[in-house]
Amino acid sequence: MDAARGKRGVIIEGMSASATATPLRIAVVGSGRVGPVLAAAFRQVGHQIVGITARHDAAIDRVSAVLPDVPVRELADIAQGADLILLAVSDDALADIARELPVEPGQLVAHTSGAHGLQILEPLAARGALVFALHPAMTFSGTSLDIARLQDCAFAVTANPAVLPIAHALVADLGGNPVTIANADRPAYHAALSHAANHTVTLIAQARRLLTAIGQVDPGATLKALVRTAVEGALRAGDSALTGPVMRGDAGTIRAHLAALADIGEGDIEASYRALALTTAERCYDRDVLSDDQLADLTGVLLPPTEVVTTKAELRAALAIRPGRRAVVMTMGALHEGHLSLVRRAKELADVVVVTDFVNPLQFAPDEDFDSYPRDLKGDVELLRGEGVDVVFAPSIEEMYPREPLVRIDPGPVAQLFEGVTRPTHFAGVVQVVTKLLNLTQPDVAIFGEKDAQQLALIRTLVADLDIPVRIVGAPIARDDDGVARSSRNAYLSTEERGHARALVAALDAAEQAAATGDASSPAQLADIAERALADAPGVRVDYVAAVDASTYLPADAATREIILALAAFVGPTRLIDNRRIELEAKEDS
């Protein structure tokens, strides 16, 4: 074995062409665009190419053009007699080759993949090879023209400390600039390069198509000067190289752009334009280039339109074209800040947000307010569009229930308690529609408000007991400035009643306060305090006050410490609900 192996990287005086201590015998696996070019470049600086694999005619032709006199060898014997084996193969092929390649302990093995680090070469390292990754950050034509372009090209080098100097010396031999990338950072490194290099191509190709659509015969020439300046500026200075209408907060111009794109009818260009302009606007805002108002104006113009669908078939189609993690927020419309807080949570948790807007007749008893329940689909869609919701599903009753459903879901005993005393058929209607909407929207996550705490508890039980594959997330109660829980039914209240409605939250405050001061130490006392506060309040008639076990939603017993104090009361004819989670102090052992 070569005596110098394992301690290369010493620059030898007088050998100007090569930074490595000794000319290496290099074998190359892969005759795509990269392998023969790197081999030829190594050969130019004095290394010896002892063989290369080439499986197809085109590969053999490329080898004879770029590497005359280098023998084409089989994978099984390519490593024989080589100091360094360079794996210049596709990412997909690397794992197999790493398993199959016969190597001797001490042989250097490098791959040229951008995406992979050292793990992929682990089988070779396990057999004693000194492995590293060497990714030239440029595109290859596969011809000898590439060799000159390797000068000053960045090479991402990933290697263990013992091997790193050799890897750097090899890059220096090629005239490249070694850039050390930690093994764990390899995917991020490769993402950065792909995002910049590949997506710029997509973007410029889109711009070319636009110019072609308006009759330009040489779109590249029209774009050249501006694009080059932009790319060079961004390479030098990042975000601060930005110019153009987004940076100036010019929403009118952006609107005109979008109208032109819609006219030309190239949907992919419009989608990319919206997404990139939104990101650009957010970056400008973060750098204080745009004000709050300017960002809001731009966002209003740029957010992709919310798709409103009313049939199951349209819903399926709308979901099919929106890949990614999906969240659903189910509502009965008449949207307010409470619903929007659920939507914002959904946007944090998923890529695609679907809101259902359906007043479900099944959950209303005949004497309840189904007919008068507030409905405003247009207003709802406007609000949801402002939140960037992707799809609104607003079906008719016939679409959801083409006939009276025969199979019914029994929500179990908790559905008969509390809300269920006054509304005995309510939760059966809720779980029926929630199950249907989960099946129709197939979300990864569904968000429900803690305002409807019993409903949330029952829906958690529903998905657990029926193995419905969705994560249920509860969202905190959104309140008006005076503490009253937001509710669509608040719209029924007169000004005077709206004042009376404060009594619900005041009763919860009183109980919470009593728990904090120690004046209430049992669930029954909490309920009692809230009930008395409600009974004393003008314009309010108590329906129920219940201290329930927060984990089961069954009535709390004296030992329960994690309580949901839930109440319902009529304010005039309007029935409102509210609740508060209260933790009672642990009881001292007697």
Ligand SMILES: Nc1ncnc2c1ncn2[C@@H]1O[C@H](COP(=O)(O)OP(=O)(O)OP(=O)(O)O)[C@@H](O)[C@H]1O
């Ligand atoms: N104030 C709120 N805070 C948090 N979530 C809420 C609030 N109000 C409603 N939600 C949630 O929004 C979802 C849809 O509720 P719904 O459409 O019934 O609204 P609502 O205002 O509760 O109506 P209602 O007046 O019928 O009670 C439910 O998950 C509900 O818990």
Ligand SMILES: CC(C)(CO)[C@@H](O)C(=O)[O-]
């Ligand atoms: C979950 C729901 C949308 C089902 O109709 C409804 O009960 C509600 O709005 O909470």
Ligand code: BAL
């Ligand atoms: N907010 C729960 C739905 C209902 O009251 O019918």
